[in-house]
Amino acid sequence: MAVSRQIIIDTDPGQDDAFALLLAWAAPEELEILGITTVAGNVTVDKTTHNALRLRDLAGAATPILRGCSRPLVNELVTAEYVHGDSGLDGPDLPDPRSSVESMHAVDFLVQTLRAATEPITVCVLGPMTNLAMALIMAPDIVAGIDQFVIMGGSFRAGGNVTPAAEFNVFVDPHAVHVVLTSGVPLVVMPLDVTHQAQAVPHRVSSLRELDTPVGKALIEMLEFVERHDITHGFEGFPLHDPTVIAYLLEPELFELRPGRISVVLDSGPDHGRTVGSWRSDDDTAANGEVAFGIDADRYFELLAERLATF
Numbered sequence: 298m299a300v301s302r303q304i305i306i307d308t309d310p311g312q313d314d315a316f317a318l319l320l321a322w323a324a325p326e327e328l329e330i331l332g333i334t335t336v337a338g339n340v341t342v343d344k345t346t347h348n349a350l351r352l353r354d355l356a357g358a359a360t361p362i363l364r365g366c367s368r369p370l371v372n373e374l375v376t377a378e379y380v381h382g383d384s385g386l387d388g389p390d391l392p393d394p395r396s397s398v399e400s401m402h403a404v405d406f407l408v409q410t411l412r413a414a415t416e417p418i419t420v421c422v423l424g425p426m427t428n429l430a431m432a433l434i435m436a437p438d439i440v441a442g443i444d445q446f447v448i449m450g451g452s453f454r455a456g457g458n459v460t461p462a463a464e465f466n467v468f469v470d471p472h473a474v475h476v477v478l479t480s481g482v483p484l485v486v487m488p489l490d491v492t493h494q495a496q497a498v499p500h501r502v503s504s505l506r507e508l509d510t511p512v513g514k515a516l517i518e519m520l521e522f523v524e525r526h527d528i529t530h531g532f533e534g535f536p537l538h539d540p541t542v543i544a545y546l547l548e549p550e551l552f553e554l555r556p557g558r559i560s561v562v563l564d565s566g567p568d569h570g571r572t573v574g575s576w577r578s579d580d581d582t583a584a585n586g587e588v589a590f591g592i593d594a595d596r597y598f599e600l601l602a603e604r605l606a607t608f
C-alpha cells in the first residue's frame with residue numbers, strides 16, 4: 298500500500314517518461330510532486346524541457362519545471378532520436394507549451410529543495426543522472442534530505458540497449474551514475490531485467506486504448522510511434538521502462554526486489570556503462586540498494602489504465 302510522500306522527478310521526456318509523469322500527476326493522494334527537473338538524454342535538454350512543459354499542459358498540472366544539464370559530466374552527449382523521434386515525443390501532435398520553465402536551474406533547485414526538506418524526499422530518476430550528480434558534488438549535505446533514489450536504469454542479466462553491455466540512461470552519463478551509486482542514499486533500481494517483462498503487448502494495452510480522452514489518445518499515439526524500434530528488434534511490444542518507477546511508489550508489491558551492491562564500469566572498453574551487481578548474501582551489509590528482477594506486468598498495466606482514466 299502506498300503512503301503519501303513528496304517527490305522530485307528527474308526526466309528526459311521521452312514517450313515512456315510521459316507515461317511516468319502522467320501516472321504521477323494522476324496520484325495526488327499519494328504523491329506531492331515538488332518539481333520536475335529535465336536533463337539531456339533521449340533528446341537535447343531544450344527538447345526534453347519543451348516536452349515536459351507540453352506534458353504539464355496535457356495533464357492540466359501546475360508543477361514547477363526546471364531546466365537541467367545539457368551534457369554529461371565527462372562523455373559527449375548521446376541522444377536517441379532513432380527511438381523517440383526528432384522531437385523526443387513523436388506520435389501525438391501536442392501544442393506548444395502555454396507557460397515556461399522556472400528561472401532557476403534544475404541543479405540549484407535540487408540543492409535548495411533537498412536542503413530545505415521538512416521530510417526526506419523521494420527522488421525519481423527517469424533519465425541520465427547528470428543533474429543529480431552535479432547536485433551531490435555541489436552540496437553533499439543534500440543526502441540528508443533524500444529518502445531514496447528510485448531509478449530506471451542499468452541492466453544486470455538482460456544485456457544492454459545501447460551497447461551489448463550498457464542501458465541508455467547509464468550509458469549516457471556513467472560517471473554521474475557512479476556519483477549516485479556511491480552517495481550513500483538508499484537505491485531502488487528498475488533495470489532492463491524488469492522493464493523487458495513489461496512490454497506493451499495488445500492484451501495489456503486494450504484498457505488504455507479504450508480511454509476516450511485527450512490523455513489516453515496522446516499516450517496511445519506515443520506508444521504506436523515508440524514501439525516501432527523495439528518491435529523491429531524482436532520485442533512483442535515497447536518495454537514501458539520509466540513508469541515502473543512511479544508504479545513502485547504506488548504499489549511496491551508489484552515488484553520482486555533483491556538487495557545487492559551495485560556499481561558501474563567506467564573503463565574505455567566495450568563494458569563502458571555496464572552495471573554490475575554483487576548479490577552475495579554475506580555481502581548484504583555492503584548492499585547499496587535493491588534491484589527489481591520481477592514484476593506483475595498485467596497488474597502494472599491495469600494500474601496505468603485505472604489511474605490515467607482519472608484525467
Ligand code: RIB
Pocket residue numbers: 309311312313314338339423424425449458464465466538539
Ligand atoms: O533504457 C530506457 C531508458 O532510456 C528510459 O528512461 C527511456 O526513456 C530512455 O531514457
Ligand code: CA
Pocket residue numbers: 308309310311313314339423424539
Ligand atoms: Ca527516460
